[in-house]
Amino acid sequence: MLSESEIHAIDHEVSLVPHKKAAVIEALKVVQQHHGWVSDEKLEEVAAYLDMSPAEVDSVATFYNLIFRKPVGRHVILLCDSISCYVMGYKKLYEALHEHLHIKFGETTPDGRFTLLPNACLGCCDHAPALMVGEDLYRDVQVQDLENILAQYK
Amino acid sequence: MPTIYIDNKPYEVKEGKNLLEACLTLGFDLPYFCWHPALNSVGACRQCAVKVYKDEADTKGRLVMSCMEGVKDGMRLSINDQTAKAFREQIIEWLMTNHPHDCPVCDEGGSCHLQDMTVMTGHDYRRYTFRKRTYKNQYLGPLLHHEMNRCIQCYRCVRYYRDYAGGDDLNVFAAHNHVYFGRDKDGVLQSPFSGNLAEVCPTGVFTDKTLKEHYTRKWDLTMAPSVCNHCSVGCNIIAGERYGELRCILNRYNGDVNGYFICDRGRYGYEFVNSENRIKQPIIRNRTGEAASEEELMRSMGTILTHQKLLGIGSPRASVESNFALMQLVGHDNFYQGVSEAEAYLTRKIAGWMQTGSIRSASLKEIEQSDVVVVLGEDIWNTAPMMALAVRQSVVKTAAAQAAQKTNLPLWHDAAIKEYVQDQKGFLANITVAGSPLDEIAAHQQCLAPDDIARLGWAIAHELDASLPGVSNDESLLQQAQAIANALKTAKNPVIISGITCYNESILTAAVTLATACHAKVGFALPECNSMGLALMQAPSLEKAVDRMQREGDSFTVVVLENDLYRNISATLVDDFFSHCRNAVVIDSLHNATTEKAQVLIPSATFAEGDGTLVNYEGRAQRYFQVFVPAEGIIKESWKWLWHLYLLKMQAGNGHDHYPNELLEKLESVLPQFKGITKSSPPRHFTIHGERIPREPHRYSGRTAMLADRNVSEPKPVQDNDSPFSFTMEGFKGLPPAPLIPFFWAPGWNSVQAVTKYQEEPGGSLKGGDPGISLFKEPTQTTPLVFHEIPEAFAVRHQKWLLLPQYHVLGSGELSSYTKALQELSPQPSIALSAEDLQGLGVEEGSSVQLKINGTSCMLPVKIQKGLPKGIALVAAGLQGSPVMSWGEWGKIDGMTNGGE
């Protein structure tokens, strides 16, 4: 069941658009904020709540790369792999992360702490390479910074 | 008409069309994928590119997608331009990068739009050297097979399933070159129109799963034009056979009737033809060795026919020819409709009104093109599914037309129109007893008891014409009536739809009065494929036959034609009927409760094994043709048997052959209401350049070998003396007249998309006019049909329930229920009540209740029907094992404790 606070947040989004369906992305975000990802059950609940079919909701959900339809770790690392970070050596960061966490892009550490995902340009090309952990942005990241960064996330 | 220049030659084209439609209409071969005449343009696949030039001086031009560009007078374009050709070939190469090389094992092979387009563009060399992407397939239920790797991402499936048919459990998932078409999880596709995906998908992603069970390439099928047997709409179908087995049903385009689509009952209901339960031989009971030869049968029938009085029971699912032959055999006065009194009465009423010409029936196309639809009482989703699909199109198209008018957007610009339309809809008022899936798109939707539906109808009529009687003192009713009347007032092409399954005459008279008041066309759904044809014969009902038997005693031999009487009236009555008759001769194709009563049982041909004519709900007489000769040569059309027996009885014409046309001519002279029926198809002698029309495509294979396990010498092909078709691949290769199209094929077009070559224009009429002849004349002078008796409002009765049937699109058809796949999808017999009534009875949903009426009783599990008015019980009807009762009467219900007594 959608929790009260989820429903409250979804209702707010619904109030901003001309018809319920239009709030579906927002509703999925709400669920993801609460649970980290969007499970089949939650997806079906969102669908029922917005008078949509699960297929319709999943069609939207699976289009967007930042709606997670599989469980993710407690912290999602989004490593920018776009052009400026490429020039400035994001690959070294990737290798270091791989060495450190033993996960590749798309994988989650066995302890459920981190999921590592590639992400398109984070819009800090002047401070490349960049990455985000959860909602926190790190810029001009050097391999030696990684350990300190990761240590903040339990 | 604008003139456009294609490769420097001028052509006149129709205004408002896009270039692709224009080119296809002119006969050019221009490849396409995402465009479909029923779905319009979205410009996704980029396959239909042509060059367009600014003016004569422009030599460079620019590539445009022809489906996304409207025709303009003086426009210059090139199909043959080198860049355009190269680009189109390139599109195929791109599509092929991930497409498997599995044509030999693909069910679509040989009738594949992708194959055709690949050849058309000339792509024949693969430069892509990387791995293909692969997908997991889904289980989609017993009707469709899913093979996602073959997908070329044209988006047609979702556009058909969601936008056209209104389904919500198929969609597109993910993005970039991982897009996936299917359900959110494995499971049965819910739309009863899902089977069309097999034809809509241009490749082998969605294919007919029942065909897979006995797979045959389309080019190896023996095919004939046919008409669906499973409801009164009369959709045109192509039936295909190989090795003496019916293999599949495909849509047969008819611009006036079903267009490009059919419902799942029609597509998948064919397997009764191959059923174990078929009657394959004459049977004479109560003797040693019941199976009889034709001679034995005739000898025995000879005695019966000369010495006994005959009484014939006709059938709404048998052809006009067969019913008429029976009438001839038993004599006009001894011929009875094989349906209940209530059904006979109501269908005859409808047929009578139609015959006066005072009301005109709407074809499916006219329903699609109507701007306001009012449904009174009939759950057409379940009783006339394609009519419901047409109503959906009316709702969608009306909104689209309004958008086009406001914005100057061309109607073919599908996505733009939809975006502008948002959730605006055309006007549909769907007034039923228990609701229907059409409610979702209805502007006005309500569940009422039958009498109240009639009253609402009257109230609307009164709003439109104050001289008509009004329904007083019901404020809420009047408000609703006003809303609906307001919509009807502005309508240019309104349609009123109703039917008989409420078993309420007032609904029909209200519908007719309403139609008269707003000059609407009507669509009255009837129970069976030839209900209208039978009604036009104006014979008394089955109960009347029972009465007569009871009165006149045991001297009659009864001949029952293709009719399980136990499905029409209560078992007690039928038992009584048979107990009175001296002899029962039953002609049918499947064993059932009635055939068990037969002393003589005669095997009749199914629709696939014989010729005949059916009259659909609108009075359209349509011919169906024999697809194949059954292995048991003794199986014949009922009319053939009956005509034989007739001649035997008259002791005339031994050795004389009898043909459908002959019979229809006779029918026209005996029953003038059938005048014109002979013209529903060219006569049996019809040839083109002296050639017959082949039932087999010219690529038909294995002819010399397919029977070699039995006999190495190839048998002489069977002669068909009844129709203009040959049973071979030889014959006329061009376009046959529209009623005689056995399959769609044109050079370079092996898929169903070849239909374009048979049409005046994509989505238009077949060349020479769509098949079918209306038996109802244009009115010369019309006396308006107006009635005046308004029923009292429905009143709940103490401890009694008004019994009404609840049909289900997949399951309620008698013949179609013999298809395994449909059986799987059929609901179980049950009785439905309002939540309040259930509470009143003190029973829980799912437990069994006892239903008593007229001294009989049965046990049924009970369920809650949302919206159902109090005091009404809906009994699942027509299912295998569901009880038959006098609908529209009142019964008692006793709650039982769970598990029953």
Add this chain to the structure above:
Amino acid sequence: MEKPLTQHINLQQPLSLKEYEAKGGYSAVRKALKMTPQEVQKMVQESNLKGRGGAGFNTGMKWSFVPMGENAPHPKYLVANADEMEPGTFKDRLLLEGHPHQLIEGMIVAAYAIQADISYVFLRWAYKKAAALIRKSIAEAYEAGYLGNDILGSGWSLQMHLHTGVGRYMCGEETALLNALEGKRATPRAKPPFPQISGLFGKPTIVNNVETFCCIPHIVNNGADWFKGLSKSEDAGTKIYGVSGKVNRPGAWELPMGVTVRELIEEHAGGMKNGYKIRGILPGGASTDFLTVDHLDVKMDFKSVAAAGSRMGTGTMIVMDDATCPVGFVHNLQHFFAQESCGWCTPCREGLPWVERILLSIEKGEGRTEDLELLQMHAQFLGPGNTFCALAPGAMEPLQSALKYFRDDFERHIHQKGCPY
């Protein structure tokens, strides 16, 4: 040198509404409300402001296609495109994080000019800080009566909401963005009809880039001629330019329209890092053609960059140095584009992954000579008009120019069966 857009930028502590008002903020709203909507439109059109989102269409002209007057459909919508996902682009972030009220003021004025009723800021997911700031600023603007019903007693009302995305570069394409806002898959729409006629929820809609909106208050306050006078070239105003790559001071700066590539790299970005030389330049984001050292004196305005064979795009350039492999560089771009294709039209959906794989195989030393033909073919056939939207044509720009300028690099990879870098 005047820097109207960035003069109040403060990345540590952006101006609150009160502080902004103290510096003359929201005076453009007050001024515009005294003008007729048509007068505002005309002023913007005369200022020759060209859209800063990449395509460079005259903004006032764009607005003029919106149906006006009593019979115009309502609600009308106005959307700020703050999706900024073009690789190499980071200029809107500066405006969003440094001075959100400027954007909101610009949007209000623009909304007034087209008589919009509802407006949205479509912000990409990653801009968390911007999201918080915009939310706060919108609330302040409501509070102060610049948003909401009957704004400053004018009788005109405007609602404004923040919508944050959930990924996908396609959302930046204006029609796909509208689909995303409607809660649908962000696939693009065919034009015509243009959003001005049938946009968000089928209603008249204007979508402009963040930077475009940020110019509006200044034009209204100071006039069209003043705005034109800011520029060193035909194109009016200032522009936020940016440089990333191995330069000494990567960053973004507001400069008069028409500065040269050389000025940007050498003066503002402090030149190349020690030991690196310029090999190529993508002048305005990932979907623009390469320029080379031969183009250093090209002026960064729409016309001049086009004359040099590329596009001004977003005006934020990426410098490719001589130690970076052009094949790997272009592969990275194509990987991005293939990944971000929405999957709607064939050439983009199937063509881009093919290009990406060819480039990868060349980079790995598995390339064949005929691969260059295949790349060329894609560059030709994925051009404008052939695909449904501008994503694939954009993707082909760096590819086709790389094949032109760095062909020897491709050939070396193929002949040496490996990457020489």
